[in-house]
Amino acid sequence: MEFATLIFARRGAVASVTLNRPDRLNALNEALIADLRAVAATIAADTSVRAVLLTGSGRAFCSGADLMRGGILDADADADADADAAKLGAAVGASLREQFNPMVSAWYALPVPVVVAVHGIAAGAGASLALSGDIVLAARSAKFLQLFAPKLGLLPDLGGTFHLPRLIGSARAKGLAMLGGELTASDAAAWGMIWACVEDAALAGEAENLAQALAAGPTQAYARIKAVLNVGLPHSLDEQLAIEAEAQSALADTEDFSEGLLAFRTKRAPLFRGR
Numbered sequence: 001m002e003f004a005t006l007i008f009a010r011r012g013a014v015a016s017v018t019l020n021r022p023d024r025l026n027a028l029n030e031a032l033i034a035d036l037r038a039v040a041a042t043i044a045a046d047t048s049v050r051a052v053l054l055t056g057s058g059r060a061f062c063s064g065a066d067l068m069r070g071g072i073l074d075a076d077a078d079a080d081a082d083a084d085a086a087k088l089g090a091a092v093g094a095s096l097r098e099q100f101n102p103m104v105s106a107w108y109a110l111p112v113p114v115v116v117a118v119h120g121i122a123a124g125a126g127a128s129l130a131l132s133g134d135i136v137l138a139a140r141s142a143k144f145l146q147l148f149a150p151k152l153g154l155l156p157d158l159g160g161t162f163h164l165p166r167l168i169g170s171a172r173a174k175g176l177a178m179l180g181g182e183l184t185a186s187d188a189a190a191w192g193m194i195w196a197c198v199e200d201a202a203l204a205g206e207a208e209n210l211a212q213a214l215a216a217g218p219t220q221a222y223a224r225i226k227a228v229l230n231v232g233l234p235h236s237l238d239e240q241l242a243i244e245a246e247a248q249s250a251l252a253d254t255e256d257f258s259e260g261l262l263a264f265r266t267k268r269a270p271l272f273r274g275r
Contacts, residue, residue: 001042005032007057008039011208013050013215015043022058027066028125033099040106051215052114053207054107054133061118062126064147065100067264088258093249096157100125101241104158108132108230108237111223113214117207118142118185119200128158131167134226135210136194138185139203144193150180151264153256153272157248162240166233167193 001008007018017039019026026032043049056062107114107129116133123145130136130144138144148154155161156177164173168191176183185197198206214222230237251257256272263270 001039003035003039005029005035006039008042010049012212013048014053014208014211015046015049015051016053016055016211017043019054019056019062022056024066024068025060025063025121026056026058026126027063027068028100028129029066030099032066033103037099037103037106040103040110043112044106044110049112050217050219051112051211052110053117053211054114054130055117055204055207056119058120060120060126061116061122061142062129063121064124064126064145067152067261089249089251089253092252092257093245096241096245096248100158101238101245104129104132105238105241108159111226112219113211113222113226115207115211115214117203118144118194119203121145123147124156125158125160128156128160128163131163131193132159135214137196137198137203137207137210138188138194139200140185140197141200142185142197144183144185144188146176146180146183148180149178151270152260153254153270154251154260155244155247157244159237159241159244161244162235162237164193167191 006020007016009016017036019032021027021029021032043052113135114133116130116136118130118136118138119142121143122130124147127144127146146156146160148156148160156164160177164176168176172191183191183193185194188194189197255275256270259272260270
């Protein structure tokens with residue numbers, strides 16, 4: 001099976017999915033989101049798949065949503081042309097509800113274990129995508145970035161506000177979301193955000209071995225473990241995704257987001273005004 005923006009392969013009972021937009025650091029555009037949703041449906045329907053390995057090609061796992069020319073907003077709004085803020089907010093909200101959220105829900109709901117191998121950067125929505133997996137391994141040189149607030153005046157989405165407090169606690173989740181910055185792989189492991197930090201040269205082999213070991217394990221038990229753990233906290237992911245989409249849509253109406261988007265595209269620091 002072939003996809004335009006990802007590589008899908010089978011190694012025994014393991015389905016390997018590699019994000020494949022290396023020239024954009026695997027940033028999530030409409031095509032990649034659609035492919036990720038389609039491949040998740042393919043995996044869910046194939047009872048011979050017993051584990052999944054999710055990786056990225058090139059220098060990074062995923063740099064987040066593609067906000068550059070040709071990215072997710074170009075079809076509906078253009079901050080450089082002083083697009084009406086309400087239209088921009090509506091476009092962001094619709095993109096989350098219609099594209100991003102169904103995709104990440106499909107990955108989170110997969111009944112088989114999902115191993116994620118992170119190298120380079122996992123930024124913004126890319127970090128959230130990684131955390132939607134079950135067991136996350138990261139290369140020692142990898143970094144997790146939460147750039148929504150400090151760079152764009154937004155909040156973590158794709159389940160970021162769902163995963164972060166559950167994994168690292170409320171205090172660290174708030175600090176990371178508000179202050180941004182780089183979280184190294186070793187700190188992410190120490191905080192409990194990921195399963196393990198491994199040496200760069202060992203990442204691919206260890207992730208593959210782990211996926212193969214899970215594929216040979218009690219997958220019925222794994223499916224039930226996932227189902228029970230995923231509903232064991234007050235909000236479901238879909239409830240949290242709906243909350244995120246509403247908040248993100250409102251934030252995307254602000255001048256700060258227009259400024260953040262323009263600064264991102266012109267490669268300068270944003271000047272936020274709190275409005």
